[in-house]
Amino acid sequence: MSKTLYRIYRPQKFSDVLGQDTIVKTLQNAITQNRIGHAYLFTGPRGTGKTTVARLFATAVNTQKRKGFEPVSKDVAKRLADGKSMDVIEIDAASNTGVEDIRKLKETIGVTPTEAKYKIYIIDEVHMLSTAAFNALLKTLEEPPEHVIFILATTEIHKVPKTILSRCQRFDFARFSIDDIIKKLTIIAKKEKVKIAPEALEMIAIAADGGMRDAESILAQIFALEDKDITVEEVAQILGTTTTAEVSALLEAFTNKDIASAMTTINSVVHSGYNMEAFIRSIIEKLRILLFLSLNTTDNDIRNLISIPKSEIDALQKLADQLTPQEIIMMIEECVTALQKTKNTTIVQLPIEVASVNICGTKIVTTTNTTEQKPQNKSTKEASEMKQSQAKSQSTKKSDKLATTALDQSSTEIHPQSKESLTTWKQCIDEIDEKNKSVSKLLTQCEVQIIQDKTITICTTFSFYKDKIMQAENRAMIEKVLRTKFDMPMKIDVIVQDKEKNDSSELLSYAKQLMGSTVTE
Numbered sequence: 001m002s003k004t005l006y007r008i009y010r011p012q013k014f015s016d017v018l019g020q021d022t023i024v025k026t027l028q029n030a031i032t033q034n035r036i037g038h039a040y041l042f043t044g045p046r047g048t049g050k051t052t053v054a055r056l057f058a059t060a061v062n063t064q065k066r067k068g069f070e071p072v073s074k075d076v077a078k079r080l081a082d083g084k085s086m087d088v089i090e091i092d093a094a095s096n097t098g099v100e101d102i103r104k105l106k107e108t109i110g111v112t113p114t115e116a117k118y119k120i121y122i123i124d125e126v127h128m129l130s131t132a133a134f135n136a137l138l139k140t141l142e143e144p145p146e147h148v149i150f151i152l153a154t155t156e157i158h159k160v161p162k163t164i165l166s167r168c169q170r171f172d173f174a175r176f177s178i179d180d181i182i183k184k185l186t187i188i189a190k191k192e193k194v195k196i197a198p199e200a201l202e203m204i205a206i207a208a209d210g211g212m213r214d215a216e217s218i219l220a221q222i223f224a225l226e227d228k229d230i231t232v233e234e235v236a237q238i239l240g241t242t243t244t245a246e247v248s249a250l251l252e253a254f255t256n257k258d259i260a261s262a263m264t265t266i267n268s269v270v271h272s273g274y275n276m277e278a279f280i281r282s283i284i285e286k287l288r289i290l291l292f293l294s295l296n297t298t299d300n301d302i303r304n305l306i307s308i309p310k311s312e313i314d315a316l317q318k319l320a321d322q323l324t325p326q327e328i329i330m331m332i333e334e335c336v337t338a339l340q341k342t343k344n345t346t347i348v349q350l351p352i353e354v355a356s357v358n359i360c361g362t363k364i365v366t367t368t369n370t371t372e373q374k375p376q377n378k379s380t381k382e383a384s385e386m387k388q389s390q391a392k393s394q395s396t397k398k399s400d401k402l403a404t405t406a407l408d409q410s411s412t413e414i415h416p417q418s419k420e421s422l423t424t425w426k427q428c429i430d431e432i433d434e435k436n437k438s439v440s441k442l443l444t445q446c447e448v449q450i451i452q453d454k455t456i457t458i459c460t461t462f463s464f465y466k467d468k469i470m471q472a473e474n475r476a477m478i479e480k481v482l483r484t485k486f487d488m489p490m491k492i493d494v495i496v497q498d499k500e501k502n503d504s505s506e507l508l509s510y511a512k513q514l515m516g517s518t519v520t521e
Helices: 021-032 050-063 074-081 099-109 131-142 178-191 198-208 212-223 232-239 244-256 259-271 276-295 310-320 325-342 350-361 378-409 419-435 437-444 463-469 472-486 504-515
Strands: 039-043 088-092 119-124 148-154 169-172 447-452 455-460 491-496
Touching: 021 050, 021 169, 039 050, 050 074, 050 088, 050 119, 050 148, 088 099, 099 119, 099 131, 178 198, 178 212, 198 212, 198 232, 198 276, 212 232, 244 259, 244 276, 244 310, 244 350, 259 276, 259 350, 276 310, 276 325, 276 350, 325 350, 325 463, 419 437, 419 447, 419 472, 437 463, 437 472, 455 463, 463 472, 463 491, 472 491
Parallel strands: 039 148, 039 169, 088 119, 119 148, 455 491
Antiparallel strands: 447 455
């Protein structure tokens, strides 16, 4: 039986390991300096190299030269590297969960290694052990014989008892970056003498969701086509995902507020049989890149967060030049909501269609109540800066004058909000938090200006806050809570305050928080 790709191309030495540089360096230093622990805990998502690194460590700790240590012979070293040594014992905790299995393990621990210096026990998926099994392991883990090293691996660290955690050196394995996955897949394709389009490799890397083993399994499935020149279309068909063309088309429709083109693109994706969740995830990933490009197009730190070919970055830069960070964050929020709703709907395209309507139909409100768009490109932007500055200065003065007049005319009707009203408002936010945490968070960032005439007017410096709060379903939910708490019909109103500030860092922080648990979901 032939081996799978991830077994054939499993790293054979520490230098072959990608994406886990800090962990590898720490383990190598521990061996070199004779600071070898008796128990290690490797945790992280599936396919991130936990078992692979455990095997490499088991080999290195017995074969690497260091002061006061005589490495094993070449024959023993080869058996260790090939996984054929009796001194490296791998146990699948998912199949050996009971206390009796651990007791059998303890009986063998006292037996000295047959050919190596250390006997290594690698317990995979250790979180699957029963409570009794963990208790049986505890004492041995704390004080094992000098010739024994335990390496525990888990994908669910929260299920491992704290008593076990406290007795191990913990290493957290991160998901692989898209660049690292593409690099490894490129090496494999070259060795297998298969030509595959760079964009196709990127699609595989995104679909793998940070797991190298998943990426290699997908590549093996594609190799089964027996095609020596694999195209993007073939990969898209196997993955059930879309190509860059569909994603780019929808992003352009969002940018141009072209609802007809957006609906046409979504309809094309549906009829092509592509996976809608994967399509929306691709949209969100590209919007994330647009956000970074719109915040700072020259900062290398921002560029380092983007792991796609330069040609694609240049294409996205053209879209980013036409959008503000606030607009992009609003698009991200709508698409994240669509992704969440797609899992529980009978019409898979409906959530992204609704999101498209909201995106294409939303105007960015400024303090002058006019719609502004970023210039089409950098040269146009520089050419129009002077005119925009003059227009903004004139319109601001006009707005200030109108606002002052309006306040003077209604001064007899304005009453400062009482402490009781503010307390009730805070109670409203608490109740809204139970219904929609993202909306309640936005409300807490706004300042109450006036409570009068059965209307609560709040103020924000971000126009996209207003857009989100005043969306029909959010506004209805807020006003329903207000009516209950104030015991009378109440309305919500949001004004955008003109406040000169460099808010790029705040927007970036907000976007990262928004994206943190969504794209890797």
